[in-house]
Amino acid sequence: MSAVIGMAPPEYDPAAPRSAATLPVGTAATVRAYVTELLRRHRTAFAVLIAVNAVAVIASMAGPYLLGSLVDRLAEGARDLHLPGAVAVFMVALAVQTVFVRLVRLRGAMLGEEMLADLREDFLVRAVGLPPGVLERAGTGDLLSRITTDIDRLANAMREAVPQLAIGVVWAGLLIAGLAVTAPPLALAVLVAAPLLIAGCRWYFKRAPSAYRSEAAGYAAVAAVLAETVDAGRTVEAHRLGARRIALSDRRVKEWTSWERYTLFLRSVLFPVIALTHTTVLAAVLMIGGVFVLKGWMGVGQLTTGALLAQMLVDPVGVILRWYDELQVAQVSLARLVGVREIEPDAGDAAVRPDGRDVRADDVRFGYREGVDVLHRVSMDVAPGTRLALVGPSGAGKSTLGRLLAGIYAPRAGRVTLGGAELSRMPAERVREHVALVNQEHHVFVGSLRDNLLLARAGATDVELWAALGAVDADGWARALDDGLGTEVGSGGLALSPAQAQQIALARLVLADPHTLVLDEATSLLDPRAARHLERSLARVLEGRTVVAIAHRLHTAHDADVIAVVEGGRITELGSHDDLVAADGAYAALWRSWHG
Template sequence: MSTTETRPDEARAPGPRPRETLRTASGREAARWVGAHCRERPWLSTATVVSTVAGAALQVLPVLLLSRVVDGVVGDEPRSVLATIGVVLVAAALLGAVATAVSTYLIGRLGADLLATLREGAVRSVLGMPSARIEQVGRGDVLSRVGDDVAVLSKGIRMAIPTVFSAGVLVAIATVGMFGLDWRLGLAGAGALPAYALALRWYLPRSAPLYRKQRAAQADRAQALISGLDGIDTVRAYGLEGVFREKVTEKSWRVRDLGIEVFRFFGRFVGRENRAEFIGLVLIIVVGYALLEADAASLGQVSAAPLMFHRLFTPLGAIMFTFDEAQKSGASLTRLVGVLGEDAEDRLVGDAPVARPGAGTEGESGVVGAAAPAPLAVNVEGLTFRYPGTEEPVLRDVGLTIPAGGSLALVGATGAGKTTLAALIAGIGTPEAGSVRIGPTDLADLDEAGARALVSILTQETHVFSGPLADDLRLAAPGATEAELRDALRTVGAEEWAEALPEGLRTRVGEGGERLDVTKVTQIALARLVLGRAPVVVLDESTAEAGSEGAAELERAVLAACAGRTTLFVAHRLTQAMAADRIAVLDAGRVVEQGTHEELVALGGWYARLWRAWRGGSDNATG
């Protein structure tokens, strides 16, 4: 959203656009992925299972030995036998602690390996998606998956999942131990299983969808925040703070309400589990008393059985009180595995043709050291485009021409189609009808590398990657010399601060290095644009995030970076539009006006109203 996108008489939040979300896997698909991951690491997986089973068995062994001690005391066995049992008890306790510690470590290691693989795969899948797909689903959904879902799963792997797995194994071993004491006592304890099963049968089918709904609500909230922050200048200039505040508040209340619903739901589950424990303990005591009265079981067996069943309370309680976190982790797992299964080539179907991967971003093409390529004209003819799931096209029969070496600024209200048109001209997506020609070449005939060589696109979502500044710049031109890097920085006005860094171009920037403000980050992106040397440049609100002082500096840098190239601006500030050779005004997907700034102001139409709104909004914002 930009300050040039809303007329004063139509000030409003961006209109709703039907959105899909990224794919979410089923529980079975997620389980298969985890199983396949474990099979790829057989030694680690086997050691994890063996140590967990051994730890659980060693924790149950003391209870079984206690039964032997009671019977030994009753039977007046020699003290040496009791001393031996005592030594075994101590040894079992120590070995059980060691096995449990090893099991916890191995589960964490296996889980961390799983998370790293999943996170890497999810990020790779997102980076490989066409930009049109990202636009279709919304950045909130994308960011919540590679951000929030990874964080939730990471926490679950550290805390909940090891607890649930270890406790589950312990429950199974303890149940076997009860049958080892006496099969009738084992059956009595098993009488609680139907109550446990009913509780889980009631809980599991309802909990997974509820947690997925909670994660989706968090994604919607993130999208609402992002849309407001992206257009903060417009929000302030036209007093739309209340509109966006209400939208974010609505999404936040939704997240809160779902959180309360989850908490209440889990409380009901805990109550059902407690009833199951009560049923089992009562059955064991009653059956044990009857067996003892009938002299059908020893005192040691009867006394150990309630202790063995009580031994289940701790792991069952751990499962219950971490199952909430485990369910959240499961919901995040299905969302991340769903991203891995995204088929980018087949997502944009129906009325809109399949979108192919877009052109290079931030000038990632070009041959360093060669003469700058001659600028090429841009011709857009009869361009029509619609998003999947919508009946009305975003763009309708658009026609534009940018002469070789010339510049054109796109302005218009929210939802007019500016960003979509800019993306199509950059080779991101395929139009339903019409064509985009760069010089004599139709972009539809090119693959990704071919489109990248002709068109570079720079948006406001610029990024500095962690590493030396020189390496960050060489993303656009791997063979660039330091002299060429400095020339590019000088062109965009960044050489002075870059040379002032502690190690100059070798200074580490980004995460773990020098923190750069928005203006400097955008200058780096513009320097990459200079190094790329594509003959056509598309700038989609590339200076929108900078403050007013930084924006003026960046506007000068943009003009310098684009000198001698054919340039399309999606104008964030009308000062940018004024600097272009010509201006095109879009409304409802159509070009309604074209001309120079002076011609359009004199015409008294759409652009003139936009210009008056811009001047008034700028005065109010600065006042």
């Protein structure tokens, strides 16, 4: 997972953390490009939001202008102030402001939800389009924190921060413009506070991004430790690692909270600076305006209007800085989400097409870490229609070899080909048309049993779905369900047993109808008798297909055409069951120990 995040030093000037997360964090250029793309998609909604907000702000300025006019008329000694007309205009302006402020909130909320929906969809589409094996190797805590914590943080920003920031900028711009039209000297008075605000913001925003990035990475580290400890709970108990895991969790939490305190310190400096800026603006307007009134260069009404408009600037400036600060947190989460865009998509070479069904591994090397190979110069040929069994001790490399033959991983050296075409050069979708992998982990999606099966072939009829279930001996319990194929399964629905989930995965395999299959302990969750019965049923479905079966149950190997014994990342024996038993080697020893 990510590297250890150090605590903030006493002078509160920490550097950004070093991270070793598998999934990258997007660069500033990637984030800007995505934000630009998002704004382009919703440019009409943004234009409507700004227009509606402009009307609301202009209506809000009617009160100061009317009050300033009344003060000027009183200063000139006028007796008829036309109060009914002024009150009528004010009430109309107030009604317009009320209606359009409501529209601003509504339009802002709608725009935020639309952008948030786009972000979620973009992340999901990009994530599932990553090269096979990338997400499999991603750290659990890092991946979970991106799709939970980062999405939650962005939800608030997308719903409120982006629309409110746009509203605040338009609001402040129109007020300053109104101040410049009413009393130009007072507009210059606003600039008196600019140096203080700029200095405070530069100090804050120079430190905030790296601090929030470190805070997010610290949380990911906490999530990783907790997830690991829970997942490996039995191992922790068996080896008495509880105290060590608790100490590691405490350290990660302490490091994370140190960054939380540091970001709180940054805000505790920024907010007083903002409050002092507001006071400075109003004081400058009153003092400069007062001098101009005494000199006769400005009317009392102009000063009144200017002072009110200057006071109204407090709200938009506060909105801008508040939501810009919120965007600092959101920017880090956004960078983590759009980081997947920096991973090259598995486009493959559309021109590469297999010419035949033979599978071949030629001098293949592969490792999960740089410089550490799991497979060492593995070569083998699997003729079309062959049933190949990979056997050997745990950790020998059987599943890794199976994933290479299924096109999930690309070899570090050597070639894995299907019909003479390199699997690593073919688009993932094309690989899946020819080769399918069914492993020990099966997922039941929330939805009906029918929807779970249609994932393999969207156009399949109910008759074909029942036939697929029958092929894997699952039609018995499926027909016993109250709603049959329409029964809701998964989280919140009918809880299926691991064995039933495995049968659904195998039924999907029947529906997908690939010519080459890689079965990695595909019946491991069934009891031996049921597994044997299912495999006999599957044998009819698999007739004529190329099957690579990875199993510890040696009856699978007994039924195979060819058996490959994998030891230490190498194929040490290759042949039929009878030949290998007669050779009295590693396979024969495994057979005797298993069969008695």
